[in-house]
Amino acid sequence: MNATVTRARRNTRLDPARIGIYAFLVSAAAFFLLPLYIMLVTSVKPMDEIRLGNIFALPLSFTMEPWQTAWSSACTGVDCEGIRGGFWNSLAIVAPSTVLSILIGALNGYALSFWRARGAGLLFGILMMGAFIPVQVMIYPLVQILAALHLFSSLPGIILIHVIFGMPVMTLLFRNYYASIPEELFKAARIDGGGFFRIFLQLMLPMSTPIIIVAAIMQVTGIWNDYILGLVFAGRENLPMTVQLNNVINTTTGVRLYNVNMAATILTSLVPLSIYLVSGRWFVRGIAAGAVKG
Amino acid sequence: MRAKLRLLRLLRLLRLLRLLRRKSMPYAALLPMALIVLVGYLGTVLWSLKVSMSSSRTFPAHDFVGLTQYARLFGNERWLQSLENLALYGVLFIVACLVIGFLLAVFIDQKVAGEGVLRTVFLYPYAMSFVATGLVWQWLLNPGNGIQQAVRLWGYADFEFDWIVDQDKVMYTIVIATVWQASGLVMAILLAGLRGIDEEIWKAARIDGIPTWRVYLSIVLPMLGPSVGTAFVLLFTAVVKLFDSVVAMTQGGPGIASEVPAKFIMDHLFGRANIALASAGSIMLLLTVTILVAPFMYARSRAAHRKASQ
Known part of the structure; x- marks a missing residue:
C-alpha cells in the first residue's frame, strides 16, 4: 500500500518528465484518431470539395447525401442498391452463427470439464492446434464438403463455417470458465439425480452469463468483420457487408466517389465499433481470454 | 409366476438401458466437436496435403505426382x-x-x-x-x-x-x-x-x-x-x-x-x-x-x- 502512495506522489507532480508523458500520449492519440477524423470529414463533403481541397480540412458545405448514397444506391458493377443489403446479410449470418457457436462451445466446455469422456482430451488438444491452421489450408476441402452437402453458397453453409472456425476459441473459453467452478457443486447436482443435460441447462448455463457475454462480443465482432469466409462461402445472395464494401470501393468503374466510399466504410464499421464502445472492459476481457489459446 | 419373472427381466433391461444412456450422454454431446475436429480440421488438412501431391487443376485429379507441385511453387516468381x-x-x-x-x-x-x-x-x-x-x-x-x-x-x-x-x-x-x-x-x-x-x-x-x-x-x-x-x-x-x-x-x-x-x-x-x-x-x-x-x-x-x- 505504501509503495502505491509514494509512486502516486512521485507521479502527480507536473515536472518535465510528466509533460513528456502527456505529450507522447496525446500525439499518439492524435495519430490513432486521424483516420477516424478523415473518414468522418470526407463522408460529409461534396465531391468538388474533395477533388480540389485538403484531406484534413473541415467541410465547407456539409452534406449527408454520401451517406444516403452509400446506404441505398452505391453501385457494385451493375447493381446500384448500396450496401444496405450487405447489412441485412451480415445480420442474418452473425445472429445464428453467434448463438450456435456459443451453445456448442458451452456444451463442449461443460462436457470437457465435468465429464470424463474417453478421448475427449485428445480431441480438445487437436482442436487447440486447429486454431493455428491457416484458413487457406482448409478452404478448398471445405468447399468440396459443403458442395457435397448442398450447403455451398448458402446461408446455412456460411453459418456452419463460422461455427467450425469459432469452435476452438469458444470451447477454450467455456472450458476455462467451467474449470473455475468448484467440482463440489457439480457432484452435489449429480447426487441429486441431475442428468447430463439437466445439469447443463439448469445449473451451468445460468451461471455462465459473464462468459456468454464475452463470447458473444468476440463472435459478433469477429464474424461481422470477417471477409474471406464470407467471400468464399456465403454466395451471391448472402454476401456480408465487408465483402460488399470492398466491392463498392474496389470494383467501381468510372469516377470514384470518395465521400460515398468513406460513408460506406463507417456504416460497415458501425456495429463492431458500437459494441466496442458500449462493452469496454468486456471487449478487452475477450481479447485476453481468447489470447490464452493453447 | 412366469409373468412376474418376465416383468423383472424387463425392468432390469430398462435399468441397463438407462445406465447406458446416462454414460453415453457426454459422448453424444461431444459428437459435433468430434466431427468438426476429425473432418473439419484433421480431414481437410490431410485432403489438402493429398491435393498438393496431385496434378489437379480446375478439378481434383486423383493421381500422385510427388513433390512436383512444390518444385513448381518454388520456381514461381509470384x-x-x-x-x-x-x-x-x-x-x-x-x-x-x-x-x-x-x-x-x-x-x-x-x-x-x-x-x-x-x-x-x-x-x-x-x-x-x-x-x-x-x-x-x-x-x-x-x-x-x-x-x-x-x-x-x-x-x-x-x-x-x-x-x-x-x-x-x-x-x-x-x-x-x-x-x-x-x-x-x-x-x-x-x-x-x-x-x-x-x-x-x-x-x-x-x-x-x-x-x-x-x-x-x-x-x-x-x-x-x-x-x-x-x-x-x-x-x-x-x-x-x-x-x-x-x-x-x-x-x-x-x-x-x-x-x-x-x-x-x-x-x-x-x-x-x-x-x-x-x-x-x-x-x-x-x-x-x-x-x-x-x-x-x-x-x-x-x-x-x-x-x-x-
Missing part, C-alpha cells in the same frame, strides 16, 4: 515474391506492434489522467475489420488526394509520400495500416500484465535508486514474458493470415509488389484454377506456422506443467 513480402512484413509488423504497444502501455501506466479515454482510443481500430481500415488507409495514402496532396497544399510543393504506388515501398504502407490497427491490442495485453506486477518490486527498486526506465527495461519487461508471448502468438497468426488488408489497400499491386502467400493461394484456388499449386502453397504456410509456433507452445505447456507440479 510465390517467391509473396514469401519475401511476408517475411519483410512479418518482422516489421511484429516488432513495431510490440514496441509501440509496450510504450503505450508503459506511458498509460504512469497514473495519467483520462486513462480510460486513452485506452479506448488506442484500441478502437482493432474493433474494425481489416477491410474497412485498409480502405481508409488507401484513401489517406493515395498521392492524388491524400496526405501528399494535403502537405503540398500547405506550401511544401515538393513533398512526396507516394509509397502505396511505389513497388519498393508499398509493403511499408501495409505495415503502417496494420500496425495502426493492431498495436492497441498489444497495449491492452501488456497493460494487463503490468497491472499484475507486484508493487514491492517498485519499492525495492526505489530503495536501490534505480531509474524508472531501467526498472521497466531490465526488471519489468522480463517479467512480462508470458504477456509478450501471448501478444507475439496473436500477431504472428495475424501475419500468416494477412489477406484482407492487402485486398483492400493494393490488390497485390503495383504489379506483384505486395502479393502475399494467403492471396496467392486464394487466387490460384479460385481465379487461376490451379488447386494443386494452391494446396502446395497452403501446406507450406501450415509448415511455417508449425515450425514457428510449436516451440512456443511446447515451452508454454512445460511451464504450465512445472507450475502444476509445484
Whole structure:
C-alpha cells in the first residue's frame, strides 16, 4: 500500500518528465484518431470539395447525401442498391452463427470439464492446434464438403463455417470458465439425480452469463468483420457487408466517389465499433481470454 | 409366476438401458466437436496435403505426382515474391506492434489522467475489420488526394509520400495500416500484465535508486514474458493470415509488389484454377506456422506443467 502512495506522489507532480508523458500520449492519440477524423470529414463533403481541397480540412458545405448514397444506391458493377443489403446479410449470418457457436462451445466446455469422456482430451488438444491452421489450408476441402452437402453458397453453409472456425476459441473459453467452478457443486447436482443435460441447462448455463457475454462480443465482432469466409462461402445472395464494401470501393468503374466510399466504410464499421464502445472492459476481457489459446 | 419373472427381466433391461444412456450422454454431446475436429480440421488438412501431391487443376485429379507441385511453387516468381513480402512484413509488423504497444502501455501506466479515454482510443481500430481500415488507409495514402496532396497544399510543393504506388515501398504502407490497427491490442495485453506486477518490486527498486526506465527495461519487461508471448502468438497468426488488408489497400499491386502467400493461394484456388499449386502453397504456410509456433507452445505447456507440479 505504501509503495502505491509514494509512486502516486512521485507521479502527480507536473515536472518535465510528466509533460513528456502527456505529450507522447496525446500525439499518439492524435495519430490513432486521424483516420477516424478523415473518414468522418470526407463522408460529409461534396465531391468538388474533395477533388480540389485538403484531406484534413473541415467541410465547407456539409452534406449527408454520401451517406444516403452509400446506404441505398452505391453501385457494385451493375447493381446500384448500396450496401444496405450487405447489412441485412451480415445480420442474418452473425445472429445464428453467434448463438450456435456459443451453445456448442458451452456444451463442449461443460462436457470437457465435468465429464470424463474417453478421448475427449485428445480431441480438445487437436482442436487447440486447429486454431493455428491457416484458413487457406482448409478452404478448398471445405468447399468440396459443403458442395457435397448442398450447403455451398448458402446461408446455412456460411453459418456452419463460422461455427467450425469459432469452435476452438469458444470451447477454450467455456472450458476455462467451467474449470473455475468448484467440482463440489457439480457432484452435489449429480447426487441429486441431475442428468447430463439437466445439469447443463439448469445449473451451468445460468451461471455462465459473464462468459456468454464475452463470447458473444468476440463472435459478433469477429464474424461481422470477417471477409474471406464470407467471400468464399456465403454466395451471391448472402454476401456480408465487408465483402460488399470492398466491392463498392474496389470494383467501381468510372469516377470514384470518395465521400460515398468513406460513408460506406463507417456504416460497415458501425456495429463492431458500437459494441466496442458500449462493452469496454468486456471487449478487452475477450481479447485476453481468447489470447490464452493453447 | 412366469409373468412376474418376465416383468423383472424387463425392468432390469430398462435399468441397463438407462445406465447406458446416462454414460453415453457426454459422448453424444461431444459428437459435433468430434466431427468438426476429425473432418473439419484433421480431414481437410490431410485432403489438402493429398491435393498438393496431385496434378489437379480446375478439378481434383486423383493421381500422385510427388513433390512436383512444390518444385513448381518454388520456381514461381509470384510465390517467391509473396514469401519475401511476408517475411519483410512479418518482422516489421511484429516488432513495431510490440514496441509501440509496450510504450503505450508503459506511458498509460504512469497514473495519467483520462486513462480510460486513452485506452479506448488506442484500441478502437482493432474493433474494425481489416477491410474497412485498409480502405481508409488507401484513401489517406493515395498521392492524388491524400496526405501528399494535403502537405503540398500547405506550401511544401515538393513533398512526396507516394509509397502505396511505389513497388519498393508499398509493403511499408501495409505495415503502417496494420500496425495502426493492431498495436492497441498489444497495449491492452501488456497493460494487463503490468497491472499484475507486484508493487514491492517498485519499492525495492526505489530503495536501490534505480531509474524508472531501467526498472521497466531490465526488471519489468522480463517479467512480462508470458504477456509478450501471448501478444507475439496473436500477431504472428495475424501475419500468416494477412489477406484482407492487402485486398483492400493494393490488390497485390503495383504489379506483384505486395502479393502475399494467403492471396496467392486464394487466387490460384479460385481465379487461376490451379488447386494443386494452391494446396502446395497452403501446406507450406501450415509448415511455417508449425515450425514457428510449436516451440512456443511446447515451452508454454512445460511451464504450465512445472507450475502444476509445484
